[in-house]
Amino acid sequence: MKKIVYKKLSKDCVNFFLLVVFTISIIIWVLQAVNYLDFVIEDGHGFLVYFKYTLLSFPKIISRIFPFAIFLAFSYILLKYENKNELVIFWNFGIKKINFINFFIKFSLWFVLISLLLNAVITPFAQDKARSFIRSSNLDFFESVLKPKKFIDIIGNLTIYFDEKNKKGELINIFLNEKTDINNSQTTFAKTAIVNIDNNKKILTLYDGKSINVINGKISEFEFSKTDYNISKFNSNTITYQKTQEAKTINLIKCSLFFNGSIINSTNIEIENIKNCRLDNLKNVYKELYSRLVKPLYITFLISISLLFILKSKSDHSFNINKFKIYLFAFLFIIFLESSSKLISTNLMQNIFLSIFPLILTLIIYLYFVIKLKINKV
Structure with a gap:
């Protein structure tokens, strides 16, 4: 009977979690996709590049709303069961609340693993892959960036200006400056x-027209009746280099260990092969590792917060006040979680403390459950 109860409840939590996480992610993805239209309208990239880039941003969106969706799903299902008096039935069937809590804490480890996989592997890979499409793309929609009476400088090393575009598609009185x-x-x-x-x-x-060349201070010029200017050799000014958040997690770990002297046999050549592995970028490396490897550990704590709802039944006069306090605490904690990366510094001991902080919080709330249930003898 207990296995059936746990299976049914966990299944409902998972289903509602998937509904929440994908619904919110799709809404955010659609809104974000509108902003990414700048790649076509302003930067001149093709629609295929735009589609691939926006599609690969989906894992990052999921990873960002994962903690919120977890708490919302578990709290909603537990309150739903409580309002339908189903939790009371569980307790009457002999299911102890501490065993109930133990089951969901163990169950939360699956979500921790999924979050780790998403943050540490899937999202960085998807972001780097998306950036690679921009690196390899040319100005498929070059004409779309050309606007009359406006200096166009989004194309690397090239500035373009022209007065107007006639019905034949010709650009009138054009000026080009290539540096x-x-x-x-x-x-x-x-x-x-x-x-x-x-x-x-x-x-x-x-x-x-006329072309004026400046080479090491020497000026030369020549006139022409017709000449071709190869636009394909230029790229847009869209950022194409690999950012820290796009690097592989293993490379970020190697980088952090190198600067802390844990890798004795490493050479400068090996570290140079890890992009953005510089001492002045070490803080960003730590922040990225924190986001990927530490933040997912808070999932267990968030699910534990939702389990606070089982400590009081809806018949209790303070049930609604207690519910408000739990929701307020959870949302304030989620805000803290999202901004906690700012606490990361180049101080290794401070970073280590922040890394074990989710485990400390989980232990504290579990001890609270034990003490509270022991006092209430349930």
Whole structure:
């Protein structure tokens, strides 16, 4: 009988959790996808890149709302059972509350593992994969970024300006400035220009103009009646390098151990192969490791908070006040959890304490259950 009860209750919690996490994630994903349209409208990337990038942002959204969805799901189901007097039936069948709590604390470990897998493996991989699509993409929608009487500088090392675009699609009185470095640049003026495609490459064909080259302080110029400008060699100014949150977890661990002297035989070459592994970026590495490996440990504590609802029945006069206090405490804690990364520093001992803090909190709330149930003798 007990196994059936636990199975039914855990199944309801899982089903409602999946409903909550995917419903909220889809809503956030749709809203976020609208913002990502800038990749097409402003940065000139193609719709296929846009679709892949937005799709791969879904794991990150799930990982962010995971703690909130966990508490909401378990608290809702437990209150639902309480309002239907089903929890009273469990206690009458001889199920002890402490055994009930023990079961759900053990059950919470599955959610901890899922959260660890999501935060430490799936999300970084998806983010890096999404960034790789931008790295490898060209300006598929180059024409979409061109606007008259406006300096367009979203294309790396190139600034474009033109007066207007006529019905033939020609750009009138166009100006281009390409800077290869501080000492070298090329400025080009043309009466008209039009975008063509040659061998799958975007070419800006310029007519009746002049080009001025500056090479190490020396100026040279030449006039032309027609010339081709290879646009495909340029990329947008969208960030394409790998960020710390996109790095593999194992690489971040190696980086943190290296700077703390735990890896004796490591060489500078090995560390250089780990992107963003620098002493001035060590704090960000610690923050990322905290988010991936420590925050999921709070899942057990959040489920334990929801179990506080079983300590009082709905017939108790203080049930509603108690319910309000639990919800308030849980939401304040979730806010703390989301902002707790700011407490991470380069101080190793402080970071170690923050890493074991979820275990300390779980132990404290479990002792509270034991003491409370012992006093009430249930």
